[in-house]
Amino acid sequence: MAEISLTFPxxxxxxxxxxxxxxxxxxxxxxxxxxxxVAGQLNGTLVDIEQPLTQDGNFQILTSDDAEGLKVLRNxxxxxxxxxxxxxxxxxxxGEHQSSDDGFYLDTDRAAGQVTVTELPEIKKVMAKIISxxxxxxxxxxxxxxxxxxxxxxxxxxxxxxxxxxxxxAVYQLxxxxxxxxxxxLKSLAPLKHYELLSVAGAYWQGKSSNPMLQRIYxxxxxxxxxxxxxxxxxxxxxxxxxxxxxxxxxxxxxDPEVGAGLPYWMPNGATIxxxxxxxxxxKEVANGYQHVYTPVLANLNLYKTSGHWAHYREDxxxxxxxxxxxxxxxxxxxxxxxxxxxxHHNRSYRELPIRIAELGMMHRYEKSGALSxxxxxxxxTLNDGHTFLAxxxxxxEFKSVLKMMMEVYDDFNITDxxxxxxxxxxxxxxKYFDDDEMWNxxxxxxxQAMDDLGLDYYEAEGEAxxxxxKLDVQTKTAMGGEETMSTIQLDFMLPEKFQLTYTGADGQExxxxxxxxxxxxxxxxxxxxxxxxxxxxxxxxxxxxxxxxIPVNLDLHTDYVKDIQKQMAAKGLRVKVDLRNEKMxxxxxxxxxxxxxxxxxxxxxxxxxxxxSVRRYGEKDAADEPLQExxxxxxxxxxxxxxxxxxxxxxSIEAKLDK
RNA sequence: GCCGUUUUAGCUCAGCAGGUAGAGCGCAUCCAUGGUAAGGAUGAGGUCACCGGUUCAAAUCCGGUAAACGGCUCCA
Numbered sequence: 222m223a224e225i226s227l228t229f230p231x232x233x234x235x236x237x238x239x240x241x242x243x244x245x246x247x248x249x250x251x252x253x254x255x256x257x258x259v260a261g262q263l264n265g266t267l268v269d270i271e272q273p274l275t276q277d278g279n280f281q282i283l284t285s286d287d288a289e290g291l292k293v294l295r296n297x298x299x300x301x302x303x304x305x306x307x308x309x310x311x312x313x314x315x316g317e318h319q320s321s322d323d324g325f326y327l328d329t330d331r332a333a334g335q336v337t338v339t340e341l342p343e344i345k346k347v348m349a350k351i352i353s354x355x356x357x358x359x360x361x362x363x364x365x366x367x368x369x370x371x372x373x374x375x376x377x378x379x380x381x382x383x384x385x386x387x388x389x390x391a392v393y394q395l396x397x398x399x400x401x402x403x404x405x406x407l408k409s410l411a412p413l414k415h416y417e418l419l420s421v422a423g424a425y426w427q428g429k430s431s432n433p434m435l436q437r438i439y440x441x442x443x444x445x446x447x448x449x450x451x452x453x454x455x456x457x458x459x460x461x462x463x464x465x466x467x468x469x470x471x472x473x474x475x476x477d478p479e480v481g482a483g484l485p486y487w488m489p490n491g492a493t494i495x496x497x498x499x500x501x502x503x504x505k506e507v508a509n510g511y512q513h514v515y516t517p518v519l520a521n522l523n524l525y526k527t528s529g530h531w532a533h534y535r536e537d538x539x540x541x542x543x544x545x546x547x548x549x550x551x552x553x554x555x556x557x558x559x560x561x562x563x564x565x566h567h568n569r570s571y572r573e574l575p576i577r578i579a580e581l582g583m584m585h586r587y588e589k590s591g592a593l594s595x596x597x598x599x600x601x602x603t604l605n606d607g608h609t610f611l612a613x614x615x616x617x618x619e620f621k622s623v624l625k626m627m628m629e630v631y632d633d634f635n636i637t638d639x640x641x642x643x644x645x646x647x648x649x650x651x652x653k654y655f656d657d658d659e660m661w662n663x664x665x666x667x668x669x670q671a672m673d674d675l676g677l678d679y680y681e682a683e684g685e686a687x688x689x690x691x692k693l694d695v696q697t698k699t700a701m702g703g704e705e706t707m708s709t710i711q712l713d714f715m716l717p718e719k720f721q722l723t724y725t726g727a728d729g730q731e732x733x734x735x736x737x738x739x740x741x742x743x744x745x746x747x748x749x750x751x752x753x754x755x756x757x758x759x760x761x762x763x764x765x766x767x768x769x770x771x772i773p774v775n776l777d778l779h780t781d782y783v784k785d786i787q788k789q790m791a792a793k794g795l796r797v798k799v800d801l802r803n804e805k806m807x808x809x810x811x812x813x814x815x816x817x818x819x820x821x822x823x824x825x826x827x828x829x830x831x832x833x834x835s836v837r838r839y840g841e842k843d844a845a846d847e848p849l850q851e852x853x854x855x856x857x858x859x860x861x862x863x864x865x866x867x868x869x870x871x872x873x874s875i876e877a878k879l880d881k
Numbered sequence: 882g883c884c885g886u887u888u889u890a891g892c893u894c895a896g897c898a899g900g901u902a903g904a905g906c907g908c909a910u911c912c913a914u915g916g917u918a919a920g921g922a923u924g925a926g927g928u929c930a931c932c933g934g935u936u937c938a939a940a941u942c943c944g945g946u947a948a949a950c951g952g953c954u955c956c957a
């Protein structure tokens with residue numbers, strides 16, 4: 222009898238009879254392991270627990286405690302969901318499905334009427350029936366040709382089958398529901414007890430917007446009830462962190478349909494946060510050699526024809542305004558052409574380089590209506606934009622210095638949760654970009670080299686570049702779990718060419734500069750939204766719209782003192798609100814807490830007599846008396862220190878690399 | 882833009898076998914003058930998103946438009 226050799230995670234090796242199953246292997250190790258085992262993993266591929274093993278290789282037994290073991294449960298849930306849908310709608314077709322850390326989904330299509338959310342409870346009932354019947358799911362290996370015949374009326378399954386290289390395909394079957402593809406399912410449906418169907422949403426077949434749209438059913442499943450409960454609770458709590466919820470509760474911004482979708486209004490509270498960020502970043506940039514400018518949001522369309530925006534970015538631009546005299550004005554979608562005009566306004570010498578032009582530049586992009594979302598995705602936005610014009614040999618140093626400034630800013634805002642992404646053009650779709658293979662390859666290689674030299678971790682993504690050049694993007698997560706670009710550094714050889722930019726070199730000849738586009742805090746809209754979510758609305762003192770709220774114990778006796786405190790603090794540039802409404806103290810304190818004001822002061826006879834204040838910090842239950850002057854100084858220190866509690870820099874290791 | 886859902890007072894929502902609207906919070910006024918998370922009373926506030934249709938009668942049924950939400954595609 223032939224034998225196979227399995228290497229376990231601890232590197233030990235054992236021989237088994239060919240055709241042994243994961244369950245056999247588990248039993249040979251420990252009966253407790255056999256009980257917990259849900260599947261195996263051979264050379265990275267999931268195998269069913271009773272699937273015969275015929276190959277040597279690295280082998281791992283997956284249990285209900287493993288992340289991969291959870292996937293097996295979710296694969297099984299997806300399968301049962303499919304079986305249930307097939308029972309309810311015999312004519313339903315299935316697209317792709319997936320299990321992940323966040324749950325599972327199954328794509329469906331039904332010509333007679335798509336599945337909707339209202340059907341989910343019924344579907345769940347049918348799933349429960351299938352699970353309690355607990356018929357074994359039959360696994361077999363079938364000829365691709367036979368399967369093609371079986372699925373000849375289902376274009377999606379047919380297409381998925383044709384994409385398979387193998388002649389033989391693994392098939393799972395339960396009743397008249399058949400599903401193929403390599404994956405592991407549970408042997409018994411019994412452990413599938415704690416699951417939920419969450420939502421239904423449209424999804425393009427194979428992710429292409431030119432393809433038909435299927436209905437994607439999302440769900441999740443766990444081995445243990447408390448895990449499911451915790452996950453559902455987590456999903457409910459996402460809403461509390463969502464910047465749209467916080468924006469309304471704290472009166473930060475709104476979007477008014479009467480005005481237009483994607484055109485947010487900043488209320489005084491939100492405007493205050495934005496103003497603090499704007500002042501901060503302008504000061505920072507000026508200190509780092511940037512020259513801040515103001516340029517118009519409107520420009521002659523020709524500017525964007527020259528830049529290539531009209532050719533490559535038109536879909537995202539508002540339609541030009543026909544002025545009636547042959548002139549067309551365009552709302553700018555990017556600031557780069559404007560800054561190029563600034564560069565071009567004078568003759569430039571190599572001695573001036575690098576020239577750094579910066580602006581909080583307002584731009585307009587006609588985003589697709591379905592993409593709009595609060596402040597995260599808008600049609601009018603203000604970018605913390607900067608363009609450096611430099612000589613080619615200055616690229617490396619400038620890249621490093623931008624990155625260094627970025628890390629310093631992240632430190633001040635206490636931002637630590639992000640990843641670097643190198644964004645390249647899509648090689649299969651080059652017509653979307655400026656056409657110059659050599660420049661693209663060069664620029665991409667230079668960016669990668671710079672990151673490697675610095676020893677920074679990053680991942681690479683094709684198809685994410687700007688149309689004029691590759692980018693280093695800093696990716697962050699929204700409360701909803703979406704990934705978004707916050708900061709970006711872009712290398713551009715194209716626009717200097719298009720605009721015929723030059724500088725006079727030491728040799729007296731004209732040379733072409735390189736452009737570096739960069740945004741540090743990104744757009745004010747997205748950045749402030751990010752801060753809202755990161756802090757759950759409880760902004761640190763230096764950013765908080767209201768830093769201190771003062772409440773008198775008795776309106777008749779203490780109003781003067783409250784006003785005096787406000788006056789003194791306002792004189793120091795602090796943002797103080799007094800609450801002189803005819804309400805009880807407890808009521809006002811509650812409101813100050815729900816509005817997440819960093820410091821709530823209560824003053825009565827005692828405080829008035831001592832010229833002190835009773836200080837209660839946000840989120841704390843207790844209050845403590847403190848001399849007024851001492852308190853004012855401590856708040857000032859808090860603000861000046863960007864409300865950092867520790868001196869150590871979260872990004873220090875990266876900064877150290879940059880200093881080398 | 883696409884698929885699905887939703888749209889009722891400033892906010893959160895109820896009403897919907899078709900018979901022209903309700904609650905809580907908030908707001909205003911009055912009473913209560915209160916020491917660390919909601920004191921009481923009274924009152925104002927809505928052409929039920931908008932435009933059409935069906936009907937004796939539409940917030941409720943049907944169609945269209947817009948916006949929001951969940952996703953997909955796209956993106957700072």
